[in-house]
Amino acid sequence: MEAIHTVMKDGRKLCLRRLTSEDAPLIEAGIKDLSDRSRYLRFFSGFKQAPPSVLQRLTNFDTDDHLAWGAVDASLPSYPPIAAAHIIRTDPAPETTGDFALAVLDDYQGLGVARAMMSCLFHDALTSGYETVHLDVLFENKSARSLFTTMGAVPSSSNGGVIHMELDLRTALGRLEMSKRAPVAEMFKDVQHALSG
Known part of the structure; x- marks a missing residue:
């Protein structure tokens, strides 16, 4: 899949693409580059360096069960590298759903990177058979x-300060499409345009 080029809120150029197994070192480096606070909010842990089990889960890429x-x-x-996002199918969940996670380096938060x-x-997940x-x-x-x-996620349960949410992918893309905020629109x-071309 081709790389996608756009711009961030502050005018800097942004390039996005699907990750491959060759990008595993970038994932590890990106986790280290997060601030302690952002790393805690992403992984619910105070670790400085990601444990092998976390790295294995995040770098075991394939086109079916891990986008x-x-x-x-x-x-x-x-x-x-400034951001990464994952959807991973997990058993015994239906094949149309997966676990979603997203991280953006601190200096790039608030610039529309997460929405991009x-x-x-x-979009990639919908074409791969995911729905939620x-x-x-x-x-x-x-x-x-x-x-x-804002993307349409709804809470399904909570446990010990963690909120479990469910998000319909078509709803999320519809919300993004309807956004009038620059540069999100x-x-x-x-x-x-790039994904549909």
Whole structure:
């Protein structure tokens, strides 16, 4: 699948593409580059370095049971990785659903990167037979809760400060398409044009 090029809220260039097994080192480096706070909000853990079990789960890519997209800052010559998003099928869940997770480096949060990632990943997932995703969010993570609720996610249960949510992919893409906020609307058009072309 071709790389997708668009721009972030501040005008910097953003490049998104599906991840492959060769990107495993970038996933590990990206986890280390998260701040302690962002790493805790993403993994619900205070680890400094991801345990082997976490890395295995996040880097075991294939086109059927683990879809993953990454983003880099294309404004910089080194093209540093800045975000990753995953949908992973889990047994005994139906084949049409999977677990969803997303992380954006601290310096790139609030620039529309998360929405661009979801546009790519959710479109890709629909064409791969997914219909819904489950996600876990810490109650204290207000920005993530707000983002996913805006996309149409609904709480299904909660446990020890963790909110379990379910999100219909078509609903999420519909919400992104209807967005009038710049640059979200422009980013969505760029992504969908590239994916549909």
